[in-house]
Amino acid sequence: MSTERFGEVDLDRLAEYADGLLDPARAAEVERLVATEPAWARTLDALTAAQPRVHDALAELAFPPVPDDVVERLSAAISAAAPGAVVIDLAERRRRWSRVAVGAAAAVAAVAVGLGGFGLLHGVSNSSKSSSAPAAGSAQYGAAGAAGNPTVEHSGTDYTAQTLTSVLGLSDAAAGQGTEKAPPLRSLPNAGDFARLDAPAGLQACLQALAVSHQKTATLVDYARFRGQPALVVVLSGTGAREVVVVGSRCGLPGSGADEIYVLPVR
């Protein structure tokens, strides 16, 4: 360990003595030196006098502003660290309703990494396999639990109120009277928020909330867009007409219910 010397004075030792940090034996030793050696006495005085100046000098270093580029960089790094930030392999995609899909929007949604896109839903996604065109009717869908065990899609389709029926492969002639659920000036969701819904636990919480409010179970779920914003499109079936419900990223969060944006009964 280094020994800070100030001329003949052991400055480290003197500093610790001045702050009362030495044990009695070593403190006595320093006291003796201070009493007998003028250099020690002078240095102790100077050190004591300097303390407030050192303190003030250090205090001046407090509160450096965080540069804007650092703020952004940290935010970006944390967002990129979140699970769900995976690159989607376009070759695995099935474009099922290409006649209505807004092609560019779907492609952009597919390629975006992390912030703008949806991760592949591990273990749940079966969009490329067993489900053929769902327009054939509800027999296609498996027996559901309370919340439903739906077919899961990631079409990225940018739906409008008029094109929602296409999630079932139906024309808009099948549409009933839709209901707006969210105030018109809904704050724009952060696309990254959908990673929670993209995970099995988040999706189940959302479907539970929908089952409670509609008394129906989900038979199809499509991670897509609604009026240009990321949204989850859910087809609910049960007693009565089917309903296509568009929900936002807060679906299933405590206090948010199903976060419904639009509800469309379907004949």
Add this chain to the structure above:
Amino acid sequence: MQAVGDAAVTDDAALLRAHLAGDRNAFNELVRRHRDRLWAVALRTLGDREEAADALQDALLSAYRSADRFRGDAAVTTWLHRIVINACLDRVRRRQARPTVPLPDSEHAAVAVPPVDSDMAIDVRTALASLPADQRAALVLVDVQGYPVAEVAQMLDVAEGTVKSRCARGRARLATLLGYLRNPPPERDVPSTGSLGERPAGGGV
């Protein structure tokens, strides 16, 4: 458990729990609350903006990923500070291992005090940057940021006495570098280079 977006006040521990539960906004909110202070610690410890930004980013990502290992035995902010200061000290030590600029090595060699009078005094940033890393970290946390010694001891994972000792020595060293002490008295019986002084009670540097 309240979601982060709700208007209710959420304390740091609740934010960390929300983060672990999958809330995508929780960790960002935690960073937003403490970013300024953590930046100050990184910047004053490393003395360089780019290095500080790198270290802070590394530290926050490390905290993000290791949140499940936070045991709740200290405040969340203490835990965050510990991760940041460790990231900074790692960088300092790596720098010291392959110095491009000679830095004080806190392990060996007696440090000769340059004769400094007030004309030659350097500014406090430079002086701080020239302190041994351990003293620098202690002073940044105690004297610059104003954290209590007990909390700093947790951040640095050392005894309180060690924190106080590092602060005392660091302040004295700064006093000389800043020109607040008069010229040193003439040396007598100068010890040979490399000899070690007796360790005082209370621990190391």
